[in-house]
Amino acid sequence: MSxxxxxxxxGAIDLSTYDSRATPGFDGNKAxxxxxxxxxxxxxxxxxxxxxAGGRTGAGTxxxxxxxxxxxxxxxxxxxxxxxxxxxxxGLSITSFKKPTxxxxxxxxxxxxxxxxxxxxxIGIFDRSYYEDVLIGRVRELAPPxxxxxxxxxxxxxxxEFTGSGGVLxxxxxxxxxxDQKERLAARLDDPTKYWKYNPGDLDxxxxxxxxxxxxxxxxxxxxxxxxxxxxPSGGKWYRNWAVATLLLEQxxxxxxxxxxxxxxxxxxxxxxAAM
Amino acid sequence: MSxxxxxxxxGAIDLSTYDSRATPGFDGNKAxxxxxxxxxxxxxxxxxxxxxAGGRTGAGTxxxxxxxxxxxxxxxxxxxxxxxxxxxxxGLSITSFKKPTxxxxxxxxxxxxxxxxxxxxxIGIFDRSYYEDVLIGRVRELAPPxxxxxxxxxxxxxxxEFTGSGGVLxxxxxxxxxxDQKERLAARLDDPTKYWKYNPGDLDxxxxxxxxxxxxxxxxxxxxxxxxxxxxPSGGKWYRNWAVATLLLEQxxxxxxxxxxxxxxxxxxxxxxAAM
Numbered sequence: 001m002s003x004x005x006x007x008x009x010x011g012a013i014d015l016s017t018y019d020s021r022a023t024p025g026f027d028g029n030k031a032x033x034x035x036x037x038x039x040x041x042x043x044x045x046x047x048x049x050x051x052x053a054g055g056r057t058g059a060g061t062x063x064x065x066x067x068x069x070x071x072x073x074x075x076x077x078x079x080x081x082x083x084x085x086x087x088x089x090x091g092l093s094i095t096s097f098k099k100p101t102x103x104x105x106x107x108x109x110x111x112x113x114x115x116x117x118x119x120x121x122x123i124g125i126f127d128r129s130y131y132e133d134v135l136i137g138r139v140r141e142l143a144p145p146x147x148x149x150x151x152x153x154x155x156x157x158x159x160x161e162f163t164g165s166g167g168v169l170x171x172x173x174x175x176x177x178x179x180d181q182k183e184r185l186a187a188r189l190d191d192p193t194k195y196w197k198y199n200p201g202d203l204d205x206x207x208x209x210x211x212x213x214x215x216x217x218x219x220x221x222x223x224x225x226x227x228x229x230x231x232x233p234s235g236g237k238w239y240r241n242w243a244v245a246t247l248l249l250e251q252x253x254x255x256x257x258x259x260x261x262x263x264x265x266x267x268x269x270x271x272x273x274a275a276m
Numbered sequence: 277m278s279x280x281x282x283x284x285x286x287g288a289i290d291l292s293t294y295d296s297r298a299t300p301g302f303d304g305n306k307a308x309x310x311x312x313x314x315x316x317x318x319x320x321x322x323x324x325x326x327x328x329a330g331g332r333t334g335a336g337t338x339x340x341x342x343x344x345x346x347x348x349x350x351x352x353x354x355x356x357x358x359x360x361x362x363x364x365x366x367g368l369s370i371t372s373f374k375k376p377t378x379x380x381x382x383x384x385x386x387x388x389x390x391x392x393x394x395x396x397x398x399i400g401i402f403d404r405s406y407y408e409d410v411l412i413g414r415v416r417e418l419a420p421p422x423x424x425x426x427x428x429x430x431x432x433x434x435x436x437e438f439t440g441s442g443g444v445l446x447x448x449x450x451x452x453x454x455x456d457q458k459e460r461l462a463a464r465l466d467d468p469t470k471y472w473k474y475n476p477g478d479l480d481x482x483x484x485x486x487x488x489x490x491x492x493x494x495x496x497x498x499x500x501x502x503x504x505x506x507x508x509p510s511g512g513k514w515y516r517n518w519a520v521a522t523l524l525l526e527q528x529x530x531x532x533x534x535x536x537x538x539x540x541x542x543x544x545x546x547x548x549x550a551a552m
Binding site for chain 2: 053054056057077080081084085087088089090092094096125127182185186189192193195196197198199200203206207259260261262264266269270272273274276
């Protein structure tokens with residue numbers, strides 16, 4: 001059974017209780033997971049090159065997009081470093097979605113997202129995404145309720161459009177508990193090399209923990225038509241990294257990517273080169 | 277003696293004869309170089325995080341730009357994969373400069389370059405660069421001679437502007453011989469997994485080899501004011517990778533990057549977190 005089917009959810013879900021240290025699909029310890037990740041990296045790197053080659057020669061329209069969502073400290077940055085870091089950076093396009101700028105706010109919430117979509121052959125990584133517009137947007141009432149309502153449908157239409165035109169979407173919700181977050185924020189405050197990752201605003205968001213869990217549950221329930229959500233237990237960093245790498249790899253494998261055929265006469269080129 | 281001073285050149289140079297398999301600054305074999313590269317990677321990754329932290333907190337204006345130039349097959353893509361691949365992709369901004377689009381051609385040649393410059397905290401990698409505008413631009417007479425002449429000065433002014441405002445520039449010319457290129461192009465034509473890297477146009481450029489060497493010599497002589505050019509022997513891939521990683525690392529070390537100081541009251545935040 002694929003990891004994707006083990007971690008994917010649909011319909012109404014209860015996010016209030018869960019074991020963030022569960023390791024579905026992985027039978028081993030931290031050291032095993034690190035080794036396994038390295039092996040996955042070799043295969044991922046090979047398949048990524050085929051994907052990239054298809055984009056480069058214009059032969060393929062396929063592109064992948066990994067959407068990473070999770071509460072502060074859930075490990076979005078860690079995934080970029082340790083999972084995306086397994087791939088050739090030339091074939092990656094990473095976008096970290098911050099608070100929208102004034103220019104971005106003048107457009108529809110999907111405007112900046114469309115500009116950041118990966119080109120054919122590329123693997124895109126969204127560190128936060130358009131889902132923030134129904135998460136913080138909902139919890140902090142940054143838009144009127146009817147606009148928030150409209151966005152769920154807009155997201156479904158947008159995701160259908162993406163997956164209908166050669167896009168493969170891997171949506172991951174990195175789940176940690178409120179206690180996990182406390183431990184990690186405390187670690188940041190205890191270590192001068194981690195101060196830069198800390199922002200007092202993180203605690204303002206933490207105060208709204210339950211509201212965010214509810215908003216996540218609604219988003220997951222309403223936006224699973226085009227591509228399923230995966231709940232990734234992220235209390236253990238090593239499992240989280242292994243799981244996201246595996247989800248990505250499963251999608252790449254399913255594409256059965258072939259090397260592009262040459263669009264030139266190989267023998268003629270060999271002769272020409274030999275004479276030079 | 278730093279590798280930078282061993283590989284950097286200034287003034288008039290003769291590119292007609294050289295040993296592309298030389299390994300200045302490295303005393304060891306291929307296996308040693310691969311191990312050394314891994315060690316460099318750990319330090320590079322640590323210093324990159326400090327650089328990135330400075331950019332993220334708004335504390336720093338420092339940014340790095342690695343300019344990669346070289347004849348086809350010299351290994352620009354290999355550097356991106358194996359050297360940039362050592363870094364956290366979140367802190368990388370990679371631009372591959374292709375033939376300018378019609379929109380780009382309506383602007384000055386530096387227009388698209390400015391848009392691609394790394395933001396503070398980032399390491400930018402240019403796979404080809406504005407130097408193409410005095411290389412292929414000169415060899416294929418894509419612009420009038422007086423415009424080509426103007427560009428050397430424009431490049432110097434541009435590089436002065438970049439290095440004068442917190443930018444660190446690492447310019448690498450990956451040197452291979454005409455025979456090295458023949459061998460590598462033949463390898464691409466012999467391997468269906470490499471066809472996608474081959475383009476019949478590569479042979480058209482190869483026919484102009486001497487013209488390119490001359491154009492490189494002129495560019496190197498005229499554009500070394502703001503930052504020196506490094507001639508990186510690139511007949512051996514392992515030395516090439518080690519050398520570029522080392523050049524990058526030497527620049528990062530020289531910056532003596534510190535972790536940003538907190539812009540919040542650490543003790544107050546600890547108390548607030550403890551109560552939540």
